[in-house]
Amino acid sequence: MRILHTSDWHLGRSFHGAPLLPEQSEIVDRLVALTSDRDIDLVLIAGDLYDRAIPPSDAVRLLDNALVRLREAGASIVAITGNHDSPSRVAVADRILERAGVAIRGDVSRCIQPLQFDPDDGGSPVSIFPVPYLEPSLARPVLDQLDRDTDTADTGGPHDVSRHDHTIAPSPGHQTPEIEEFQRAGHRRVSHHDVTKLATKLIRRTATASGPTRTIVVAHTFVDRGTPSESERDLSIGNIDKVGLDVFGGFDYVALGHLHRSQAFNDGRVAYSGSPLPYSFSEENDTKSVRIIEMNTEGQCSTEVVPLGVGRPLRTLRGRLDDLLNSPEFSGARGARVRVRLTDPELPLQAMAQIQRRFPHAAVLEHVPEGRKSPDGGDVAEAVANSDNPLELALRFWADQHGVEASEAQQVVLASAIHAATGESDE
Incomplete structure (x- = not known):
């Protein structure tokens, strides 16, 4: 199975007042050509499709054009909303678009509903788990409820808090070390690490229950050890919450968005494609690219970083x-x-x-x-x-x-x- 990983298009963005839409249109042309020339089966877009929650109409038309042309080039498309996007606007037609091979996930409650592909390579199915940007205070109650629901469904009995991470509010009578730590912390502010750890735990539970599968996670976050540039927006006021790489353990590939520099971790299994254009002078010496991943029948991935060569230097x-x-x-x-x-x-x-x-x-x-x-x-x-x-x-x-x-x-x-x-x- 051949996958193209891109992210952080920021359609509608300007550069110190200069509109970038013409160059972003060239990026779409380049991605469509790559999808066709390389026989791409699946395009992953890891968030920040637009630059702001209410994008200009020209940017909306360009995204529509991109999705149609990528689909016509033979690829299915899985995209998520990032911290610049409005989930309710971007993912408004997600359920009907999925039937046409295009999924744009913005609803946190659907992050454990995989999109399944059955490649003709003789291997097990490939399950894609799209995790939109998780605003901690909004995502936590949704994920907590999913945790309770899936745990009850799995065990056929009541929700057992003692089995869960300290991100879950403790109930009386359970005094595990994790809960004691939670209490000593005084119910500390929920972080991006907390909600991402809970989301990936739920995904592992779902993937295990579905039988043998190759698993891909698409997420929009700032992982520990990642190198930022000046053009990303902080993910929290006053400080940037980082997510530990350990929360993505066990997946065959993790396609990340948010950081605008191309970089990879854990032997390439966890990676940022980076933005397709430079959005600040701190990216002056960066080579803007996409990642093409070849996944074999065992879920092992080989990656090619393909420079895009588009846009004004x-x-x-x-x-x-x-x-x-x-x-x-x-x-x-x-x-x-x-x-x-x-x-x-x-x-x-x-x-x-x-x-x-x-x-x-x-x-x-x-x-x-x-x-x-x-x-x-x-x-x-x-x-x-x-x-x-x-x-x-x-x-x-x-x-x-x-x-x-x-x-x-x-x-x-x-x-x-x-x-x-x-x-x-x-x-």
Whole structure:
């Protein structure tokens, strides 16, 4: 069985204001060609089909076009919703589409309902378990109920809490080490690890009950040891919850989405395809790709990472404005999306306008005079956190923007402006 794993299309996204839909349309063309040329049986799309919950109509039309053409190319399609998608909107016609060979799962309660394929390779059936993005506070009660229902169905008796993970609320009378740990933690916040561990436990239970099968899980999450980029959205406020790789043990292949860099773990059994286009300058040196998996009759997988080679490249250029505008060294970047780091001592007037005359797709301008530590504003951020003196903050900001300390005369002007704005002395 031959599988194409892709994810994080983010249809409708822009790059620093520049629409990406034309390049995303080229991505669809490339995926359809690969599906046809490589005789792909199954396309897995591991979440974030759209960039936002209510996508623009052009993005909706492009997804419709992609699904129709991939199906016409001979592949069945299994997709899940990611943290950028609206499950109720994206998966609205899932049940009827499944009859046509296209499944888009957004309903958490259906994550233990496998999609079964019977390849003509003589092996056991292949069961696909699509697990949409699990918002912990919303997914936990659904998964808890599934746990109770499936446990009762399996045993023919009442739900036995003592057999379950500490993610399940304990009932009186059961004092296992897991429950005692749960109680000591004071009913801690449910994490992505907790709900994913519970979901995969339920999937194993279902897969075992169905007899011999090759098992694939599709999920949208951030696994431990994964390498992020700057373009992913945090999965929790204030911190990113990571999921331990151990929760995916025992499956033949786990197709992940969320992280935009291609990467694999556990001998390639657990993998991110990465996004098909770069969505931040932190991905400037990444090779965007899809993964083609060949699964044999025993469930063993061999993987080929196939570069896509579509989309405008990214380049970071550093130097003085005059050099950037005139040196042949930078001529190859004319067609790229450009981030410019100007090293002039003072920021030239209308610098971006001048840069865009040579580099029409310039997207970011940073002023980084020689000797300045970094362009990320870290020094200013630290000053804001540690000082409540407005003049001190203004002077730090001035130095950060201009690369030099404010002169005595400039300090007087700044102090006067702050006094006029706040009615307070600069002392």
